[in-house]
Structures are given as C-alpha cells and as structure tokens.
Amino acid sequence: AILKKGSLVQKLYEKNKIYERHRHRYEVNPDYIKLLEGKGLVFSGRSPDGVLMEFMELPKHPYFVATQAHPEFKSRPMTPSPLFTGLIKTAKMRKK
Template identity: 60%
Template sequence: GAHDGVIKKGSRAYKLYNKTKISERHRHRYEINPDYIKQIGKAGLRFSGKSPDGKRMEIAEIKNHPFFVASQFHPEFKSRPGKPAPLFLGFVKAAKRHRKD
C-alpha cells in the first residue's frame, strides 16, 4: 500500500519530486536499523526521505555522486507510460548527461 514520506529540501530527491511530501507504494518489511543511521551518514550515505514520524528511512543518496538514489518504496508501481516516476526520469537524465559515445 501507499505510505507518506517527507523529503529534505535541497536533496536530489527534492529536485526530482519538486516537493517535500510524497506518497509512494511499498511492498516490504525492511528498515534501516536506527542504531546505525548516524554511522551510515558519516560514511557518506545521507537519508533524504523519511516517514512523517522520522522513524523509517525512505530515500538514501550520496551527495556528490552523479546519481546514487535508493528508495525503500517501489517507484515502478506508480510509473506509467508518458508519466515515469521521478526517480526513473532522474536516472535516465543523469545517464544521458554522463554518457560517453
């Protein structure tokens, strides 16, 4: 089912969605262990999307990478021909920018 999420302004995810509140579909029971969130962040992986209560990490990204965005949700569930999910569209655009002929 669909769950709400909150995206951090200034993140790549925010640039892709162009909003701070999203609703995406999930089909899993995985979570990031909260005991390791700070340690993971210090290593360079930042969590740019969270559940509204801040307990579940929904989107992770590496800031200075050409395109490293990971999600706990399934953007393919809401993606449609002619209206791709923002994460997919962003990935294709990044690939096009970094393409080597």
Template identity: 45%
Template sequence: IDWIHSEHIDSDNVSERLSKLDGILVAPGFGDRGIDGKISAIQYARENKVPFFGICLGMQCAVIEFARNVLGLPDAHSTEMDDQTTNPVIDLMEHQKAVTHKGGTMRLGSYECQLINDSIAFDCYKQELINERHRHRFEFNNDFQKMMESKGMRMTGINPDSKLVEIIELPSHPWFVGVQFHPEYKSTVAEPHPLFVSFVEAVKSKAGLSVQKESFVDS
C-alpha cells in the same frame, strides 16, 4: 539496456561485466540469491561514479555495501540473509521480531515520506511531502544512521510517523539514490515517475548524450 543476472557477477569479473554501462539499476527482490553480485555491482557504481538507482532490496544492498566498504564493517548484512550478523544494517521492524507467522505482515500500501530540500529526491518531486507505495518487511536499521551520515551517506527521505528511512543518497556521487518504496508502481508510459526520469537523464549525461526533457503526453 543490458539485463544482467546478479548471480553471474562477482568481485573478480564485475569491472569486465559493467565497464561499458552508463547507469546501473538494482531491482527489487527477496532472499539471498545473487546478493553478493548485487553488492559488487553497487560497489562498482559507487567507486566509479556510475549513476545508480536501487529499489527496495536494491536500496538495502546499497546500505550493506556502504557499511562493509566505507564504514569498515565486513560482516554487515540484512537479517533476512544472515540473522547472526553482528551489524544488522537492515533488519525487521522491532514489533515484527516476535512474529512467527509472517503471512500478511509486510509493510504494504501507500506511506508518507518527508524529503530534505537539498537533495536529488526533492529536485525530482518539487515538494517536501510525498506518498509512495511499499511492499517489504525489512527496513534500514536506524541504529546505524549517525554512523552512515558521518561517512557521507544522507537519509533524504524519512517517514514522518515511524521515522523509517525511505530514501538514501550519496552527495559526493553524480547520481546515487536508493529508495525503500516501489516507484515503478506509480510509473506509466504517459507519466513516467520523476525518479526514473532523473535517473535516465543522469545516464544520458554519463554517456555524453544531450539531455532533453520530452513530453510523453499527446497534445
């Protein structure tokens, strides 16, 4: 495992820094520190078919990267980092835009997510309706959903009540998944989260290692 600070990555050195990796995970976070490095790393993973897992901000950065480099929207961004962007692919939920005191306004706790059958997510969970825990304020902007889907990004997990996008995938890629929730909150050594298990299996496959499903629970 190679821990890389995204501030140390840019479009000039991304290939050199990441070429030896068999999988890339962009972790959760807040703010704009290292955001360009995260986006460069995701572009590298997408274009070079390296297994990619984006969690919370990592998913949001994947949406931004796709909008910029596939949809051709160079100023696409999150309004968390750029509130003047003309293409806010990540934005506040509508009812939060007038809130001036942000304390206690994050989307917290467990929410339902409806999965599409033909997806990596469904293959991991083996069920259509799941519950996952959240801790964030910004969301995928559904105004861009049809445009994203027309270029190959699939929204494979949707909240059935709010219609917010919870999971994105790229079917043309061996393993490219972004989730708005935090699977690490429900993952333990004894019972690793199925998304982490699937990601590690994809990484091992990329590395040319045999994939063996092991039990982490003593018999």
C-alpha cells in the same frame, strides 16, 4: 515520505512530501543511522514520524538513490516516476 530540502530526491519530485507505495519488510537499523550519515550517506526521505528511512542517496555520486518505495507501481508510459526520469537524464548527460 517527508523529503529533505535540497536533496536530489526532493529536486526530482519537486515536492517536500510525497506518497509512494511501499512495503517495509526491511528497514535501516537505527543504531547505524548516525554512522552511515557520518560516512556521507544522506537519508533524504523519512516517514512522516521520522522513524523509517524511506530514501537515501550519496551526494558525491552522479546518481545514487535508493528507496524502500516501489516507484514502478505509479509509473506510466507518459508519466514515469521522477526517480526513473532522473536516472535517464543523468545517464544521458554523462554519455556526452
């Protein structure tokens, strides 16, 4: 996926291009992308050809990230997915 600069996902991965396992059985209907973006949803990761939305987030929410990928497949006890560590860090900060 090509990650949008400045997005939460890009900050979590600390990269502009990532490779996660996924299986696109569902996708965002292209007819609704502009409408959703107009309401504040950010598509923060797209397929290299720009056609498929692979990550999305709500910037005004403390931690709202969704993905087509399966980050659990590459996570390991000592090297968890950046999406998981980001969720835990956000929850921990909000608890204080």
